Amino acid sequence: MRALRWFALSVGAVVFLLPFAVLVRDGVGGWSEVFSDREIPLVRSLLNSTVVAVGQTVGQVVLCALAGYGLARVPYRHASVVLYAIVATLMVPTAVTFLPSFVVVSSLGWLSDLRGLIVPGLFSALNVFLFRQYFQDFPTPLEEAGRLDGLTVWGVYWRVVVPNSRGFVAAIAVIDFIGSWNQFLWPLIIAQDSSTWTVQVALSSLLTAQNPRITLLFAAATVSILPIVLIFVVLQRYLVRGVTETGLTGQ
Amino acid sequence: MRRSARTFWLFVGPFVAGLLVFTYVPIGWSTYLSFFDAHNTVAPTDFVGLANYVDVLTDGEFLGSVSTFTVFAAFIIPTTTALALALALLVNRIRFARTFFRSVFFLPFACSYVVASLVWKMSLFSGVDSGVVNTVFGWFGGEPQAWIGTVDPPLYWVVLVTVRLWLQLGFYMILFIAALQRIPGNLYEAAWIDGASPRQAFRHITLPGLRGTLIAVLTLNLINAYQAFDEFYNILGDSRGYPPFARPPLVYLYYTSLGSGGQDLGRGSAGAVVLALVIALVTLLTGRVFRRSQ
Structure with a gap:
């Protein structure tokens, strides 16, 4: 039974890691030209993705x-009404x-604009x-102490609550950042001009083009997942907490 | 305004203002557009009543895409849930290298649908003989398959289902592991002392303890399945556009309202409203069936 469990886990691990291995293997030949090639605006799109993901995470x-x-x-008297109006959109x-x-974003003139x-x-x-x-669930004595200090x-929010909530904020922020970096449909619609492409849109437009240059594409894709893999490795504790918190609200 | 009310809006106001502009206004506007002939315009004047709805509901393409995705959901949801639970149980049972395995199964969460689509389309399930899956097939004497390039049999579903499983399983596994760890260990000890078999313990302790998470996972899965877009667009789409089969509702809406062949926002909006109702209905029904069966 125990051997069987280990066998299943090992086979599973190999299957799950294989796509990453393939991604790296097929991109090796393109690494030297990936940043300089004109066909894929990689530097620009990485920059756009960074601005979008950082802006969105901090703002959110x-x-x-x-x-x-x-x-x-x-x-506040109407707080529950406000709460319902917010939760209803879920x-x-x-x-x-x-x-x-x-439609709203295009009326604001924000098409092909990072604001959009x-x-x-x-x-x-x-x-x-x-x-x-x-x-x-935040401990009230901490807040009361802050109030007593005038x-x-x-x-109290900024000087007591926020500094004591770093772990939770980090958990939410990590999830937001990954979601923002990897999102596709919204930037596909809004970033119509290639100067505003995020890295996902840039990769996709190359992938669905005629005769895609596969090696270059794999090299660019490898570069595009590096920031998130780094976050994954360094901040996994927060990431797991964020996933747990986010997922459980599905109930 | 009372002081406390002012403080309340100081905190909540900015968010609520944004929610109004970017969620409530769009929903209202889109419902409005769905009753108008809105070709290439967001301020239409030509009221057409329910014509857009009739159009959408009699359009074989739209109906086909909704029913295809009901089948897709019916397949992918139980599969994802069962496999994620299996992974969680396996990882939770081992002591040595638990963190390693958890990380490995969770790692695809870091990967975007676009990048995964690239790997699946151009390498793993590439139709050439040297494609990874075709190579493995070859070891066992199998014939190389075209995977994406063929409709009969529709092997592209294997590609689409496996990429989604790879991307999503880790996320749900994490949820299940968290739920498993919340089940008090002394329940199992008591069951063991009472002479319960592992199977009985699973049936009477583990499953009831996972109930909330199971419902959460099923619901999240369901909503996600109908909103599939990224991997379909990137795997099946190419320079000639999107093929006529395996069109997710979102791909349909995307091409109807934003495609190059004339933007029909009225019809797109009507489709969006119908899709919202379908998702709400299926979620409700699933929830009801699931709760009753407990």
């Missing part, structure tokens, strides 16, 4: 944590909003919900 965490704290801790699948959001890639994704109802739950609610 700041906005959603604020809202989550307000909902959890600031007494029922609407993104598949349904991508088209109308495109970043801003609409900032308002994550799921994140607000998670932060609210987290802040509800801080306002706003002051």
Whole structure:
């Protein structure tokens, strides 16, 4: 039984690692030219992806944590109505909003504009919900001590609550960053001009082109996953926590 | 305004404002567009009533894509759930190298659908004899297959299903591991003392302990399956566009409303509304069946 378990796990591990091995193997020949080749705007698209992912992660965490704290801790008569209005949007699948959001973004003149890639994704109802739950369990004595020292609610939030919530913020931020870096449909629609392509769009347009240059493509793809693999290795503790927190709300 | 109300909006206001502009307005606008003839315009004047809905609901392509994806969901959801649970149970049972195996199965979560599509399309399931899967087939005396390049039999489903499994299993496995670790160990000790077999312990302790997570995994899976886009677009699409088969609803909506052959936003919006209702209905039904069977 035990041997069988080890056998199953080992075979599984080989199967799961094989695609990464193939990715690296097939890209070796393209490494020397991957940054200089004109056909794929790799440097530009990596830069765009970085701006989008960093902007989206920071913006999302700041906005959603604020809202989550307000909902959890600031007494207000209509707070439950606001909470319902936020949570209700979780029922609407993104598949349904991508088209109308495109319409809104194009009316704002944000097509082929990094703002159009970043801003609409900032308002994550799921994140607000998670932060609210987290802040509800935040130890009140810490906040009370801050109030006694003469801080306002706003002051307590920034000087007491946030510094003591780094682990949770990191967990949410890691998930947001990976999601943002890897997202495809939204940038495909919005970044119509190649100067605003994210790295996923750049790879995809090369992959679906006529006679794709496969070696170059594999080399570029390898470069594109390096930042996330690095995050995965260094911040896995937070990542696992983030996944657990995010997934359980599905209930 | 009372002070506390002002403080509340100081915290919540920025988010709510954004949610209104980027979620509520789009939903309202799109519902509005779905009743108009909105070719290449977002401010239509030609009210057409339910014509867009009739169009969409009588369009064989749309119906075909929704029903194909109901079959897809019916297959991929139980498979993903069962395999993720199996991985979680395996990883959770070993002591040595547990973190290593957990990381290995979770690692594909770091990979984008685009990159995975590239690997699956151009290397693993490449139709040439030297494609990775064809090579392995060859060792066992199998014939090389075209995989994506052939419709009969529709082997492209093998490619699409395996890439999705590879990308998603680790995520759900993590959820199951977390749930397994929340089950108190003394329950198993008590069962062992009472002479329960491992099978009985699994049936009466593990499964009930996983119930909430199972429902969560099924729901997440369901919503994801209908929203499949990335790997379909990248694996099946090429310079000639997207083939007429295996079209996910999102690919249909994408080409209807944003494709080069005239942007029909009214019809696209009607399709989006119908799709939302389908997803809501299936989620509701699954939830009900699942709860009753417990």
